Amino acid sequence: MFQGRYFKYENFRMGTNMQDQIIFLSPSETRRLRAFEKRYREAARNIIRERVEHYHPLTGGNYNSITIRDQKSRWGSCSSRGTLSFNYRLIFAPPDVLDYVVVHELCHLTHMNHSKDFWRMVESIMPDYRVHKKWLKEHGGELSPVLRMQELGIPLKLD
Numbered sequence: 243m244f245q246g247r248y249f250k251y252e253n254f255r256m257g258t259n260m261q262d263q264i265i266f267l268s269p270s271e272t273r274r275l276r277a278f279e280k281r282y283r284e285a286a287r288n289i290i291r292e293r294v295e296h297y298h299p300l301t302g303g304n305y306n307s308i309t310i311r312d313q314k315s316r317w318g319s320c321s322s323r324g325t326l327s328f329n330y331r332l333i334f335a336p337p338d339v340l341d342y343v344v345v346h347e348l349c350h351l352t353h354m355n356h357s358k359d360f361w362r363m364v365e366s367i368m369p370d371y372r373v374h375k376k377w378l379k380e381h382g383g384e385l386s387p388v389l390r391m392q393e394l395g396i397p398l399k400l401d
């Protein structure tokens with residue numbers, strides 16, 4: 243019996259393209275995609291850590307740890323305990339957009355809300371943050387390993 247599974251790829255939730263892709267992947271194709279994701283997740287961990295360390299002297303505040311996730315609907319979050327979480331898919335975004343999310347979450351260490359003071363702080367560090375915020379809103383849904391594989395000319399299906 244053929245062992246395969248449906249892989250529902252909900253990567254378009256975060257953008258304006260509200261559509262889900264449903265792809266049938268064989269076990270070996272699933273493993274391949276997972277390996278691809280793992281590589282990018284590790285790269286995201288390194289780059290995001292580096293960018294947090296770069297911006298932290300500018301924002302101040304205390305954080306305890308950085309976690310990298312694959313959230314369906316969030317690019318980042320900051321808990322009251324000082325855990326910064328980031329979506330690994332930011333690795334597929336332009337570097338300035340990734341930086342914007344890093345600055346945004348770091349500013350939450352000081353302002354745990356989206357008050358005027360919060361946005362003033364973001365702007366003081368990244369004067370053109372609005373451009374990146376808008377980009378993420380419009381193109382966030384395009385940040386996926388499946389689309390990256392397509393861009394790189396790597397077929398998702400092996401047959």
Ligand SMILES: [Zn+2]
Binds near residue numbers: 346350355356
């Ligand atoms: Zn926020």
